[in-house]
Amino acid sequence: xxxxxxxxxxxxxxxxxxxxxxxxxxxxxxxxxxxxxxxxxxxxxxxxxxxxxxxxxxxxxxxxxxxxxxxxxxxxxxxxxxxxxxxxxxxxxxxxxxxxxxxxxxxxxxxxxxxxxxxxxxxxxxxxxxxxxxxxxxxxxxxxxxxxxxxxxxxxxxxxxxxxxxxxxxxxxxxxxxxxxxxx
Numbered sequence: 593x594x595x596x597x598x599x600x601x602x603x604x605x606x607x608x609x610x611x612x613x614x615x616x617x618x619x620x621x622x623x624x625x626x627x628x629x630x631x632x633x634x635x636x637x638x639x640x641x642x643x644x645x646x647x648x649x650x651x652x653x654x655x656x657x658x659x660x661x662x663x664x665x666x667x668x669x670x671x672x673x674x675x676x677x678x679x680x681x682x683x684x685x686x687x688x689x690x691x692x693x694x695x696x697x698x699x700x701x702x703x704x705x706x707x708x709x710x711x712x713x714x715x716x717x718x719x720x721x722x723x724x725x726x727x728x729x730x731x732x733x734x735x736x737x738x739x740x741x742x743x744x745x746x747x748x749x750x751x752x753x754x755x756x757x758x759x760x761x762x763x764x765x766x767x768x769x770x771x772x773x774x775x776x
Contacts, residue, residue: 610670611724614730627724702736708743708749710746720775726742736752749776
């Protein structure tokens, strides 16, 4: 993507990560600290907006995808827009993917739930999740994990698992674990 980190970080969240705290849901976390930046935490909403605007594409915001078809070498969107390339970037529920592959999917899907909220300024330094060390909690069956990740002034909390039927109970257990540990 040839990102210029200085450009991207101007007015956007770009949290350096120097390590990770990882461990099982029912045990303690182990810190792996690399003592230098190995990754960055970003807010997806900022990243998607940055890439979209940087692309120079004409934006037609607030319009739903109603029709998508090929006409020779170009795509025709909603019988109004002609383009050589169409990008579907909506994840599992992407409207472009649904138009190109109608019907139910048989692929295994990770069920996930997350929330991101702003940390109150007075709690920032005292918050137990350190900005430079995301925390990852793995279920004993290794079919999913939960996370607490500081991204500047934001805290992103979530969980994912491969078994949909078990997911609600696992989310409740994870939320209780976070509360017991004083992370939320």
